[in-house]
Amino acid sequence: MIDLVYSEALQQIAEELLGKDTLVKPKVGGKTMGQHGAAWPGGPVDPALDNEGARGIYATLPYGNKEKEPDFCHSDGHPFNLSLVGLIDDVLPNGGAFKVWPGSHKRLYPTFQLQYDQPRIAYYEHLPSYKGIIQSEAYEQEIKKVMEDTKPVDCCGSEGDVVLWHHRLAHMAGHNYSNKMRLAVLGDFIKKDLDENRAKPPQDNMWQDWSEDLNAASETYSDEMARLQKLID
Structure with missing residues (x-):
């Protein structure tokens, strides 16, 4: 899996983007994401814990006859510099890409309290109302505007295609209305100075x-580049 995510071409x-000889190298046979369970009780697995290689393979099963749902984006809470999604198999439009x-990313970045990390509230059983990541009011307002005024790009594609994305980019795992499981491998690129800058x-x-x-x-970029990246028709 590390060979898939951290190939020589992708490392280059x-x-x-981040600087030559600045990256933390993944550990073959290192600790895998999720060994410590949820980021907080009832919360998601924390990708920052024991992530010494790739994040892992993410699968989205077909929804079957489930009614279509609206898109809802988020940004990741754990610290990293750059991430990638690599398609293990072909993914059709509306196929969970x-x-x-x-x-x-440009709109959300200034709304965070920390440039790479996020403050968190500790969980207490006798004080259950608040736990996990603290988002600023500015962030909540801006991400709502993003969903209202920005058309998302469905990163469907062919086996071997890779999406590289900024750590503050709003995203989601797309809804899978196809008849095929979506399979992708995810991994983070982390700079050696992330801890001192996060x-x-x-x-x-x-x-x-x-x-x-x-x-x-x-x-700036050309219209040809924008069409290739599905930013314009």
């Missing part, structure tokens, strides 16, 4: 921890 791309809200507030330049080449690049 990640270093072009990874779904993203373009540009949401609790800093959002920076004026949200790309300051990324590579010099990325910071020197133009912020």
Whole structure:
């Protein structure tokens, strides 16, 4: 699985974005995500715990005759720099593919209290009303606006296709209305300096921890590139 997620080609791309020789290397035979269970009682598995290799294979079963549901995006709570979703098999439109809200990372980034991590409230059985991640009011308002004004991109594709995405990008696992299970492998790229930077507030330049080449690049892209990335028709 590590060979799938951290191939030489993908490592090179990640270093072009984040900086050469800056990445924590995955451990073959290392601890796997989820050994400590939920991030808090009743909560999801915390991808930051024991994530020494790939996050793992994520499967979405076909919904069958289930009525269609509205999309609902979120952003991940654990600290990382860059992530990827790799398709293990072909995924059709509306077949459970990874779904993203373009540009949401730029809008959500300044609403966080910490640039990579998030503060959490401890769980107490006798005080059950609050637990887990604390989101700012600005975040809650902005992600609601994102869902209202931004058309999501269904990242369907062919076996071997890879989606690279920013750590503050709004996303979801798409609804699977096909007759085929969606299979994808997920993994995070983590920089060696993430621990010292994760609790800093959002920076004026949200790309300051990324590579010099990325910071020197133009912020625009061609219509051809936009069509290729399904940003425009």
